[in-house]
Amino acid sequence: MKFKFLDFDVIKGEDIDLHLIKTVTGNKAKKWVPTYHFNISLSGSSIPIGKIDIRIGYNENLYYGGHIGYSVHEEYRGNRYAAKAVQLLKKVAQAHEMKKLFITCNPDNIASRKTCEYVGANLLAIVNVPEDNDMYQRGEKEKCIYEWVCT
Template identity: 85%
Template sequence: MEFKFLDFDVIKGEEIDLYLVKTVPGNKEKNWVPAYHFDISLSGSPEPIGKIDIRIGYNENLYYGGHIGYSVNEEYRGNHYAAKAVLLLRKVAHDHELEKLVITCNPDNIASRKTCEYIGANLIAIVDVPEFNDMYQRGEKEKCIYEWVLC
């Protein structure tokens, strides 16, 4: 069955909004799943304060790379904007019938670990990244694996 992107041009929240920047189709050769990429903006402002993406599907790559990646510009950190953006992506995951998501981060990334805890994700393991994985080649040797069960 062919993947179909759904209409998520803007996802509005109370403090922040997500604006769709692009969609990326899956790549079977590289074992990549389809993804949505959003800018994070304060509500009522078109100016991005960060980025977030969500990958749709399940495969081994996502165990190490996660379903969701995010970053918030330094001057906007400390306001839980990454966590609030992750929570807004619940609708995307739900509409694609995903029941749980994996979110990963480096063990020394305390802010990202707090984001995972803030949304209610559970740390299931801290694992070594396999040598064949792209992240290992970039110098990332360990990952915290969080599981976020969507209700």
């Protein structure tokens, strides 16, 4: 069955909005799943203050790489915008009938760990990244694995 991207051009929140910038189809050979990429902006603005993406589906790579990746520009940090953006992505996950997501980060990334805790994700483990994983090749040897139930 062919994957179908759904209509999520703008997802509005109270403080921030997510603006779809692109979708990327999966690549079975590389074990990549379809992905939505959004800019994060303050409500009512289209000026990006960060980015967030959500990967749709399940495979071994997502256990280490996570379903959601995010970053917020330095001058906007400390306002829980990443956590608020993660919560807005719940609509996308639910529309694709995903009941739980993995969110991962490096153990020393305290801000990202706080984001995971703020949205209610549970720390499953801190694991070693397999040597054949792309992240290991980039120097990322350990990951915190959080599970976020989004039903």
